[in-house]
Amino acid sequence: MPGRLLLAVLSGLLLSSAFEPLAWPLLLPLAVAGYVLAVRGLRARAALLPGAGFGLAFFLAHIWWLVDSIGTVAWLLLSGLEGAFYAALAPAVVVLLRLPFWPLWVAAAWVAGEGLRTEFPWSGMPWGRLSFAAVDTPLAPAIAYLGSAGLSFVLALLGCLVAAAVVAEGLRRRAVALGAAVALALVASVPTWLPWRLSTSGTSTVAVVQGGVPGAGNDVLFDPVGLTENHVLATEGLAGDVAAGRVQQPDLVIWPENSTARDPFASVEVNEGIERAVAAIGVPVLVGGLVDGGPDHVYNQGIVWDPETGPGERYSKRHPVAFGEYIPGRGVVEALGLEDFSQLARIPRDMLAGDRSEPLEVAGVAVADAICFDIGFDDGLYAQQRAGAELMVVQTSNASYIFTDQVDQQFAITRLRAIESGRWLAVASTNGLSGVISPDGEVVATAERLGSAALVEQVELKQGLTPGVWMGAWPSRLFAVSTLLGLLVGVLTYRRGAGWPERASRGRVSSSTSAGERQSA
Known part of the structure; x- marks a missing residue:
């Protein structure tokens, strides 16, 4: 068992290394394979320990940024909570390994586990999905065809096939498993040469404003009035550049989340600042504001602020x-x-929480909005695209995380969402990372961290849906149902005395595994 636990911990660290700041995605299949090998051949209950070791190692490293942004206690608690999902997955993997074509069953269970922890407990936690590490790989364009869950399945299946090659007896069987992995990778890479293209309905000139956060830059509440004023000044500076002919007149302007950290409807000073900025630029501004929801509640909203009619449609963080x-x-x-x-x-x-499923209309453009961590969840983004969104927008603060790797992780997810949606995507952050991203995930414009900037880019407006978005939540549901079915079949097969399809000699991680270890397991 110590050897298995060590393998699980090392595999969890490998999986973390596939994400930012290292971003070594080639480690993804090896990490999944290591997890499978660590629990293979154990009894279901015994598999909990290596499963927990993998999950803890992965999340303690993956969300290390919580230590410097929120605190050590939050880091430990969230890592433990999310790591428990990988512990719970391990007994299921043990059962599914009994089935024919087990790599398919185990890969589906992995994605079902990702889907479960994205929803529960409370608001869920989408960070760490396998697909989110693939943005700079040949497999990234496949997300437009498969969706986030589908791409995670491909990556998990690659890892399972590597594990199958390790435990296979004989060169022929190993060659078959490795050949299947190579064939899967090649097929999944086809969208690199045949990307899904949506039709273009027109163009729009978008301005992204990054005003900067007063003080050290990591606390939007340090000077909330000054924070709004920074964005007002940046917008007025943009208006001056437009008047001088240095940049093109935008059709709409995007401010970040928390650009008004005080209720813009209750604070006269903040309200007047917004009105001043909107009047200067002369086009609608999508403002990010904290809005009172009564004495005990608050909303985090994107508010369309028109130069003639004032505040209008709103999107509340989901x-x-x-x-x-x-x-x-x-x-x-x-x-x-x-x-x-x-x-x-x-x-x-x-x-x-908000529940808006329709895009915002900003200067005649249907805009799908996501606020900060919303970018990691499928539901709101998919719903707004199905309702006709032509452009994607992410309003984020990131101030609490500005000195951590969370910013890079979120930006990578954002780039992947642009590929998945087949749409242009504009990111507005209070002090980084802001940018404009094309449908192939390329960053065509970006602003430096902790600085003030106004990015102006002409983007294409897109119509239609990629297959990945069109399928919506159905792949995740299919993987969940197939996992439950596989567990049922596996348990019934075991109880009827059929036992393991692979004999004891195949149930070992390696030929050096001792009989005493198998008996204790």
Whole structure:
């Protein structure tokens, strides 16, 4: 068991290395293979330990940025919670390994696990999905055909086929497993030469404003009025450049999340600043604002602010972050008298989730909005595209994470979403990373971190849906149902005495595994 646990921990660290800041995606199949080999041949209960070792190692490294942004306790708790999903997956993998063509079953279970932890508990946590590490690989264009879940399945299957090659007996069987992996990789790479292209309905000139955060740059509440003023000044500077002919007049302007960290409808100073900026540029501005939702609640919204009609349509963040933007079970915590619970002071009001599924209309353009962590979830983005979105926008703050690798991880996810949607995507951040991304994931314009900038780019407006978006949540549902079916078949087969399809000699990780280890397992 110590050897298996070590293999699991090393595999978890390999998986983390596939993401930013290292971004070595070739390690993805090796990490998945290591996980499978670490639990293969164990009893279901015994597989919990290496599964937990893998999950903890992966998330402790993958979300290390929480230490410097939120705190060590949050890092440990979230890593433990997310790592538990990989512990729970391990017994399921043990059962599925009994089935014929087990790589298919195990890969489906991996993706089903990703889908489950994206939804539960509370708001879910999408970080760490296999597909999110593939943006700079030949497989990235396949996401337009397969969707996020489908691409994760391909990557998980590659890892399972590598594991199958390791445990296969004889050169012929190993060659078959490796040949299947190579064939899968080649087929999944075909969209690199045949990318899915949506039809173009027109063009629009988009301006992305990054105003900067006062102070050290990592706290939007340090000077909320000054934060809004920074974006007002950057927009007025853009208007001056337009008047001087240095840049093209934009059709719409995007401000980031928290560009008004005080309610723009309650604060006269903030409201006047927005009006001043919108009047200067003379086109609608998509403002990011914290808006009161009553004495105990708040909304995180994108607000369309028109130079003639003022504030109009709004998008509310669909996925507020548990313990970051709201406190689950706040009433219980307060009833227990835990006044020293630090998050109660940091988050005095709970953020309410939005449910908008239609794009915003900004200067006649149908805009699909996502606010910060929304970019990691499929539901809102898919719904707005199905409702006719022509352009994608991400409003994000990232101020709390500006000195960490979270910023790069989120930007990589954002680039992948542009490929998946087949649409242009504009990212507005308070102080980084802002940018404009083409449908093939190329960053055509970006602003430096901690600086102030206004990016102006002409983008194409797209119509239609990629197959990945058209399928929506159905691949995830299919993988979940197939996993449940496989577990049922595996359990029934075992109980009827059929036992393992592979005999004990094939149930070992290697020929050096001792009989004593198998008996203790």
